[in-house]
Amino acid sequence: MDYAYLSEWAGLLLRWLHVLTAMCWVGASFYFMGLDQSLRPPADGDPLVRGEQWAVHGGGFYHKRKFVAGPGFVPAPLHWSKWEAYWTWLSGFSLFVLLYWLQAETYLIDPEVMELERWQAVCISLGMILVAWGAYDLLCRLPVGGNGQAMAVLGIAGLALAAWFSTRVFSGRGAYLQVGAMIGTIMAANVMAVIIPGQKKMVAAVAEGREIDPRWGGWGKQRSVHNNYMTLPVIFLMLSPHYPMFWQHPNAWVPLVAMALAGALVRQFFNLRHQGIAMYDYWLFGAVIVAVVAVFLAPPRRAAPAEAPPFAAVRAIVAARCAECHAPRPANTGFTSPPKGILLHSAAQIRRNARLMEPQLRSEAMPPGNATGLTAAERATLLAWIGAGAPR
Numbered sequence: 001m002d003y004a005y006l007s008e009w010a011g012l013l014l015r016w017l018h019v020l021t022a023m024c025w026v027g028a029s030f031y032f033m034g035l036d037q038s039l040r041p042p043a044d045g046d047p048l049v050r051g052e053q054w055a056v057h058g059g060g061f062y063h064k065r066k067f068v069a070g071p072g073f074v075p076a077p078l079h080w081s082k083w084e085a086y087w088t089w090l091s092g093f094s095l096f097v098l099l100y101w102l103q104a105e106t107y108l109i110d111p112e113v114m115e116l117e118r119w120q121a122v123c124i125s126l127g128m129i130l131v132a133w134g135a136y137d138l139l140c141r142l143p144v145g146g147n148g149q150a151m152a153v154l155g156i157a158g159l160a161l162a163a164w165f166s167t168r169v170f171s172g173r174g175a176y177l178q179v180g181a182m183i184g185t186i187m188a189a190n191v192m193a194v195i196i197p198g199q200k201k202m203v204a205a206v207a208e209g210r211e212i213d214p215r216w217g218g219w220g221k222q223r224s225v226h227n228n229y230m231t232l233p234v235i236f237l238m239l240s241p242h243y244p245m246f247w248q249h250p251n252a253w254v255p256l257v258a259m260a261l262a263g264a265l266v267r268q269f270f271n272l273r274h275q276g277i278a279m280y281d282y283w284l285f286g287a288v289i290v291a292v293v294a295v296f297l298a299p300p301r302r303a304a305p306a307e308a309p310p311f312a313a314v315r316a317i318v319a320a321r322c323a324e325c326h327a328p329r330p331a332n333t334g335f336t337s338p339p340k341g342i343l344l345h346s347a348a349q350i351r352r353n354a355r356l357m358e359p360q361l362r363s364e365a366m367p368p369g370n371a372t373g374l375t376a377a378e379r380a381t382l383l384a385w386i387g388a389g390a391p392r
């Protein structure tokens, strides 16, 4: 079977798995953050219980209690939350390899940003992921790691550096996903390298009747709080390939950082609300940042073209520059079906898709990596035609 066809299937199955496991992971993570923040002192004054919560859900009442120093015995069965995180990373990283590494020429490399061979791009991408985890993990272990506000500032600074560097070496789209992969890896590594080992120590201590060192739980808590704030930014980055207006901007790293900050602020609002504190300023501040980004990215107003270019010229450009991929049976061997189902091989399809072509052309997202060498004049012709209402 054709490699491109199999790769489509691999992409679909991995994406399906990735979205599903990520929903389970984020769902469990948000649930426990919310639970932790709504715990109240136990009504019966049990000294082992740090806090408790009553809930009604799914046709019954639940009584949840948190034992920070352990319940005094090892409960069995004991539920662990880890496979959601591991599978999210495994499926996400495989998808990243399949698209951004194995098809680096389409998704990761833009020769106008930097001329890279595929192996060079892959080495930089992997190196950035490893450095990000190493630097973050080190900061967490230093005294500053215990200072939440300082870590927030350092986190934003680190993100800005990563985003700036990434947009200087990769295609805009690749740069955004690269930063997303770095944050996602930090989140999964937090679970695997810190949270779960700390919990294993806690369980072992309870089994041996030793006292639980509060630092073990503290380290885990620190990392889960960080993961919580990284969730909205990382989901934004995973959705960003659909929105070239972000990553095609000449200073694409600026809106990346701003949107991540907005996401973290909105998360902060919800975290406080779970504690019964309604601080609408966080939410509002996040919304203001998003509004400023929208203005920052707004395309310049275009003067109406004096005369629409003839459709024959448009058709010739599209046939030469777009149709090798956007046809029912693409001539480009990288595809077995038209990408995103967009057909541009006939006059009727070109007219029908004119509105969808506009943002892709204006932002220079298409052709990807300018694979077919669309010239600036041709791009202007297509945009002028669309701007004039795509006449016949």
Ligand code: HEC
Pocket (backbone or CB within 6 Å): 241, 242, 318, 321, 322, 323, 324, 325, 326, 332, 339, 340, 342, 353, 356, 357, 360, 361, 366, 367, 368, 371, 372, 374
């Ligand atoms: C080398 C192959 C290739 C060429 C050439 C190409 N495209 Fe695409 N096109 C793609 C791929 C791949 C996608 C899907 C991107 C994604 O996964 O988001 C796409 C997606 C699109 C979309 C849909 C975007 C969306 O998500 O809504 C439009 C519209 C589009 N292309 C227009 C064009 C136009 C116009 C041209 C010519 C100027 C062109 N393409 C040339 C590969 C190509």
